[in-house]
Amino acid sequence: MLGWLSRCLPGFSIIALILMLVLAFSDVLNSPQWRSLLPPSPKKSPSNSIRAELSAPQQVFVFYVVFVHIHMFAFTVRLAWSIFRVTKETRAAIQRRVWQTPEASPTLDHGEFLDSSPCSSSQSLPDPSIVKINGITVQEICDPELIHAIILPNYGEDLHTLETTLRVLASHPRAHSQYEVYLAMEQKEDAAADKAARLVSAFEKSFLRVRTTFHPSGIPGEIAGKSSNVAFAARRIVQIHRTELQTESCNVMVTVMDADTHLSRDYFTEIRRLHYLHITEGDRSIYCCPIIFDRNSHESPILVRCADLLWGVFLATVSGRESWGWDSDPTAIGEDMHMLLKCYFETAGNVISRVVYIPASQCNVSSDRGRGWRRTLDTCSARYRQALRHMWGALDSGFAARRTVGYLRFHQRCLFLRPRHFALLHLLWEAHFMPSHLTILMVFSVIYTLWTPVTTMHPALAWAFSFTNLLRTLGFLGMNVCLVLYERWHTLCLNSRMQDMREANLSDTGCAQRVWYQPQYLLDRICFPIAGTIFGAVPTLHAVFSHFWTDRLVYRVSKKPNFSLEALGVV
Structure with a gap:
């Protein structure tokens, strides 16, 4: 019973909100506007006078509506500052990369040339994290290397999507020596074994290791999907490196990425830099990065593009070892958020979240069904299913509530x-x-x-409605400022990624430039509230009320585009 009550907390909050509105404004039914819509009543109240004082429910309404709108506006301001800071930090991270040439070798802090160091080679590119550039302090050249165990979960993913993702990883200079790739497959998928064999055969020489894991079907309490595949692969990583873990000599960092995610080599270099910069906190650190939809957004319906743009601040995570891996039950569908919560509670609130300012490149949901309005509707439908899966993660609120109660019950310290x-x-x-x-x-x-005429409202209600309307207007303008800042960050990230793709001779990874004065991008400035409602609020309502009778959602893979081989360029 407690589990059901906790998982339904968001739904109960909406019922409470509606009940508050009914209690606060029940007398609106006596207004002339409402009476004209209702059958005649033998007893009508002729009074339209202003109430002498607010009722208790109306006082609660005034406080809450103002509180929510102030928070909405503050969130917009915070978002603008975050985008500005992310742009600055991303530029700094990209500038840490140094190309060593015979004409100009970068120097270390003590004045020696990099190519004279015993830990480097003049025949290879220097690590961006081992030199000092533009006054940025970075790590020492002889720090031991990390092994990056990269989990690539997939269930029903297109083979071309997986091949492209692996080709991008294989283009990294350190892929052959430091990347362990784990293809986390689902056993019940018919083509899983054949797909895994083809990928291993094609890429086994490109990485330090390529391994496959198959999450078995029929395990009680586990569902088919990304979280289960990741959990199974993570347990396999622990088994492989158990000896190093027992001797406390393990130097492996686990990274989880989506099947269509393209990560820059600078992403892994930044993790290495942060790890050794905070080496004493490495066993309780979790790393996350922003995401950017920069590969096919120019071909996406405007509402889908706007929804993904708003979603673009979401995080990709890396596991801390105290959490004992990912959960596999239906309540873990939140994946990234769920893992963060689990790490938080398993470390008694001492988990440390660090931001990697190199974004993960993502695709917008796409459809291959024809052209025109039919394809647009199918793409929007697929995006709604994806949004429902994201919002199904509201189960994490119940998970956090249960863990909080459990912590208060069994621990002396009050978390x-x-x-x-x-x-x-x-x-x-x-x-x-x-x-x-x-x-x-x-x-x-x-x-x-x-x-309702303003003259019939209580002055406090009239002020609340007027003030919140002002905040909504300011919030709309603030989001447009955020979009202007986003354009700069998007261009910076896209140019950096496409430069890497050209050098790696990969021309089919997708390129979606944003030119602010083009009509489709100008429309983004006014359509984002609609997209936020359709792919944010509506699926949230759908999810939280569905939780009253089930916590299970059938995992369906969103269709991703196949990019044709063509020459891509950036300005």
Whole structure:
């Protein structure tokens, strides 16, 4: 019973919000506008006078609607600052890469040339993390190397998508010596064994190791999908490196990526730099990076493009070893968020999240069904299914509630009263509660102010509606500022990625430039609220009310595009 109540917390919050609106504005049915829509009543209240004072539900409404809108505006300001900072940090991370040439060898802090160091070779490119560039302090040249265990989960993914992702990884200078690739397959997929064999045969010489794992079907409490595949592969990694773990000599970093994710070599270099910069905290660090849809967004329907643009601040994660791997049950469909929560509770709130400012390149959902409006509708439908899967992660709020109660019950230290825990609760509210609450309050406010004359409202209500309308306008303008800043970051990241793709002779990875003055991108500036509602608030409502009777969602892979081989260029 407790599990059911906790998993339905977001749904109960929406019911409570609607109940508050009904109690606060039940007298609206006596207004002339509503009476004209209802059958005649023998007893009508002729009074339209302003209430002498607000009722308790109306006081709660005024406080909450103002609170949510202030938070919405503050989020916009925070987002603008974050994009500005991410752009600055991404540029700095990219500039850490140094191309060593015979004409100009970079020097170390002590004045010696890099190619004279016993730890380097003049025949190879220097590691971006072992020199000092533009005043940025980085790691020493003789730090031991990390082995990157890269989990590539896939269930029903297209073979071409997996091949392209592996070709991008194989183009990294350190792939052959430091990348262990684990193809996390689903046993119940008919073509899994054949697909795995073809990939291993094609790429076994490109990486340090390529291994396959097959998540068995029929395990009680586990579902088919990404989280189960990742969990099974992670347990396999622990088995392979058990000896190093027991002797505390393990130097392996686990990275989880989607089947269509393209990671820059600078991404792994940044993880190495951060790891050795904070070496004493390495066993409780989790790394995340922003994502960017820079491969086929120019071909996507505008609502899909806007939805993914808003979603683009989501994080990709790396596991800390204390959490004992990913969960495989239906409540773990949140994947990245769920893993962060699990690490948080398993480390008693001492997990450290570090940002890698090299973004992961992603594809927008696509459809291969014909052209024109039919393809647009099919793509939007596929994006909604993807959004529902994302919002199904609202189950994580219940998971966090159960773990919090359990921690308070069995531990002497009160985790709940720590500032970090309040920050965690705020994050969950922002992810699983605020989108649907804000949408309901906005729709109600617009309808109520259209049907109710201001002269009949209590002054506090009139002020609340006026103030929140101002905040919505400022928020809209603020999001346009965010989009302007986003254009700069998008261009920076795309140019860097395409330069790497040209040098690796990979021409079929996709390239979606954003030219701000083109009509399709100007429309982004006004269509994002619609996209946020259709692919944010609506699937959230769909998910949280579905949780009243089930926590299971059939995992369906979103269709990704196949890029034709063509010459790609950047400005």
